[in-house]
Amino acid sequence: MVYRLIVAYDGSPFAGWQRQPGAVTVQATIEEALASIIGHRVPVVGAGRTDAGVHALGQVAHLEVEWPVEQRALVHGVNHHLPPAVRVLEARRATDGFHARKCALAKEYRYRTSRATVLSPFEAGTTLRVAPVDVEAMRAATRLLPGRHDFTAFALAGGAHARPFRRILGAEWREAGEVLELAIVGDGFLRGMVRSLVGTLLEVGSGRRSVEDFAELLGGRPRDAAGPTAPAHGLVLRRVFYEPCWLAPPPEG
Amino acid sequence: MVYRLIVAYDGSPFAGWQRQPGAVTVQATIEEALASIIGHRVPVVGAGRTDAGVHALGQVAHLEVEWPVEQRALVHGVNHHLPPAVRVLEARRATDGFHARKCALAKEYRYRTSRATVLSPFEAGTTLRVAPVDVEAMRAATRLLPGRHDFTAFALAGGAHARPFRRILGAEWREAGEVLELAIVGDGFLRGMVRSLVGTLLEVGSGRRSVEDFAELLGGRPRDAAGPTAPAHGLVLRRVFYEPCWLAPPPEG
Numbered sequence: 272m273v274y275r276l277i278v279a280y281d282g283s284p285f286a287g288w289q290r291q292p293g294a295v296t297v298q299a300t301i302e303e304a305l306a307s308i309i310g311h312r313v314p315v316v317g318a319g320r321t322d323a324g325v326h327a328l329g330q331v332a333h334l335e336v337e338w339p340v341e342q343r344a345l346v347h348g349v350n351h352h353l354p355p356a357v358r359v360l361e362a363r364r365a366t367d368g369f370h371a372r373k374c375a376l377a378k379e380y381r382y383r384t385s386r387a388t389v390l391s392p393f394e395a396g397t398t399l400r401v402a403p404v405d406v407e408a409m410r411a412a413t414r415l416l417p418g419r420h421d422f423t424a425f426a427l428a429g430g431a432h433a434r435p436f437r438r439i440l441g442a443e444w445r446e447a448g449e450v451l452e453l454a455i456v457g458d459g460f461l462r463g464m465v466r467s468l469v470g471t472l473l474e475v476g477s478g479r480r481s482v483e484d485f486a487e488l489l490g491g492r493p494r495d496a497a498g499p500t501a502p503a504h505g506l507v508l509r510r511v512f513y514e515p516c517w518l519a520p521p522p523e524g
Numbered sequence: 525m526v527y528r529l530i531v532a533y534d535g536s537p538f539a540g541w542q543r544q545p546g547a548v549t550v551q552a553t554i555e556e557a558l559a560s561i562i563g564h565r566v567p568v569v570g571a572g573r574t575d576a577g578v579h580a581l582g583q584v585a586h587l588e589v590e591w592p593v594e595q596r597a598l599v600h601g602v603n604h605h606l607p608p609a610v611r612v613l614e615a616r617r618a619t620d621g622f623h624a625r626k627c628a629l630a631k632e633y634r635y636r637t638s639r640a641t642v643l644s645p646f647e648a649g650t651t652l653r654v655a656p657v658d659v660e661a662m663r664a665a666t667r668l669l670p671g672r673h674d675f676t677a678f679a680l681a682g683g684a685h686a687r688p689f690r691r692i693l694g695a696e697w698r699e700a701g702e703v704l705e706l707a708i709v710g711d712g713f714l715r716g717m718v719r720s721l722v723g724t725l726l727e728v729g730s731g732r733r734s735v736e737d738f739a740e741l742l743g744g745r746p747r748d749a750a751g752p753t754a755p756a757h758g759l760v761l762r763r764v765f766y767e768p769c770w771l772a773p774p775p776e777g
Contacts, residue, residue: 279644328644346642360642389599389613391532391581393650 304352324503329510364519387449399505404476421491427463471498557605577756582763617772640702652758657729674744680716724751
């Protein structure tokens with residue numbers, strides 16, 4: 272049977288989500304904690320392979336086991352064995368065939384910046400400090416994002432993507448005091464894509480790049496045509512969207 | 525001349541604000557960082573002597589120096605020498621005679637609780653997890669707080685206070701999703717007072733104590749009549765209020 276976990280983590284101590292030899296990753300950390308509960312190692316597959324330092328509030332992962340596991344054990348039991356930087360927020364049975372990554376319809380990321388002179392200790396780990404920016408120019412460029420585009424210019428350096436097209440369903444900057452946060456929903460994201468979009472939109476905000484130039488980048492320009500990749504610590508995987516039918520009815524018995 | 529600092533800190537690694545032998549305190553940490561900038565040790569006096577583990581987003585402190593110090597040095601210079609858990613957010617000249625504690629008109633504290641099953645790593649350090657509560661009962665009790673009362677029942681254990689009266693200017697619980705946060709403004713607070721108020725209000729919320737019983741406590745009952753002291757990590761000193769005239773006009777020259 273298949274279980275769906277919702278997971279939150281502070282990405283700063285991790286070399287990203289994906290298991291890799293010789294590195295402390297979120298996936299490996301959860302698999303180890305889970306093994307303490309169910310007695311053997313089981314793969315935990317995440318919806319988004321977040322990069323080193325990227326956070327999550329709503330990462331979704333699935334695991335397959337032969338025997339039912341109590342939801343309480345998957346939440347409180349696993350949390351007991353996890354470091355404080357990772358928490359399982361929820362565990363539910365999913366219907367057979369559910370796959371956290373392949374079944375995902377869309378994902379929402381947030382990128383948090385602040386124009387405050389100094390960041391408090393509570394926000395420093397999750398917020399990029401930026402100089403005052405032209406928010407209206409950034410919003411004008413951001414309004415061009417919804418739709419299907421060739422995001423080659425915004426893919427992490429390292430060669431051409433075979434399938435560089437992604438569909439953005441919504442993108443907007445939200446302002447609250449000094450904080451300026453991008454919320455972006457898409458059917459998928461190339462590696463480093465949100466952070467390069469943010470780095471390039473901040474160039475628009477600082478006047479170093481025009482909205483027209485930004486528009487051209489959405490037509491499939493090379494990576495070096497876009498701006499820098501914004502730092503990982505401002506980014507958080509907020510939510511993954513699925514068809515509701517993947518969730519099994521409340522537990523039997 | 526006198527400078528007024530606004531300071532934020534994550535209280536978890538500190539034995540409170542107040543300097544004390546053999547302990548790492550926020551005050552001593554700031555005084556050391558400041559000494560690196562101005563060349564000698566100068567006392568830094570805080571408005572609120574927050575307890576071990578209590579946080580601050582708007583602690584106010586003053587210091588007196590013989591020669592002018594650049595505001596930039598007091599903010600960025602001092603921050604450079606501070607650990608990440610403490611930040612100077614702002615530094616301004618104050619008029620002669622300004623004293624962060626004695627001139628304070630009022631202080632605002634917030635106490636953050638959450639009814640979520642599991643807290644994310646981003647809120648675990650600043651939020652008390654609570655069971656579902658009767659918010660309306662808590663609000664009814666909290667509405668009794670504004671005014672001048674004898675808070676003996678809510679003072680930290682350790683003997684009678686000579687002056688147990690304090691005036692509460694406003695108090696309310698704010699709800700946002702699972703989060704339930706008390707905002708309370710008063711002309712002063714006895715030691716441990718906000719946390720004992722929260723511990724007792726949570727008893728009202730869980731049905732273990734009536735609103736009428738809570739009302740009686742405000743008439744000066746002994747400490748053991750009230751509920752437990754809520755944990756330090758949910759509490760944050762949010763703001764200190766002063767007459768605006770204490771702030772010197774923008775720097776000369």
